Amino acid sequence: MSYMPARNHAAYWAFAAHRLSGLALAVFLPLHLYVLSMAINQAALNGFLDWAENPLVKLAETGLIMLLAVHLTGGLRLLALEFLPWSEAQKTRIALAFGLALAAGLLFFVLAW
Ligand code: HEM
Numbered sequence: 001m002s003y004m005p006a007r008n009h010a011a012y013w014a015f016a017a018h019r020l021s022g023l024a025l026a027v028f029l030p031l032h033l034y035v036l037s038m039a040i041n042q043a044a045l046n047g048f049l050d051w052a053e054n055p056l057v058k059l060a061e062t063g064l065i066m067l068l069a070v071h072l073t074g075g076l077r078l079l080a081l082e083f084l085p086w087s088e089a090q091k092t093r094i095a096l097a098f099g100l101a102l103a104a105g106l107l108f109f110v111l112a113w
Helices: 010-040 042-052 055-083 090-112
Strands: none
Touching: 010 042, 010 055, 010 090, 055 090
16 A cells, blocks of 8 residues: 555644745745845945835735744744643644744734835
8 A cells, every 4th residue: 555645634734834934944045145245235235125115025025924933933833842741732733833923924014014
């Protein structure tokens, strides 16, 4: 019988979200450092900051905050899973992690506009 991963479970989607958000953050980081390096040329940095006022950039930033929040809350859940005594409340903790991440994204969205 062939091996079938159990994808119809909240823990699988928590794992997938953690991996995808981690990879997306790793892609973002060099771009972020590149923009910071523009600070040695004030005109270039100001040009970028003007461009970043675009609403689509603000929307993308909201997505980025959610990715970071998903990875942060999911990562804290995994660390709790590894280092604290076992709890049956894994699904509740997964829901809490996603809920807190969504709240962080919405808060950023409201404050940034
Ligand atoms: C904000 C605080 C963060 C926390 C608490 C955190 C926590 C974790 C934990 C616990 C893991 C291991 C997951 C596992 O055992 O399966 C992990 C994996 C990973 N993290 Fe983070 N992390 C954080 C920030 C970041 C940032 C800023 C990046 C990227 C720049 C990042 C990229 C990754 C990647 C690529 C993985 C591997 C994912 C995988 O193999 O599935 N993390 N993180």
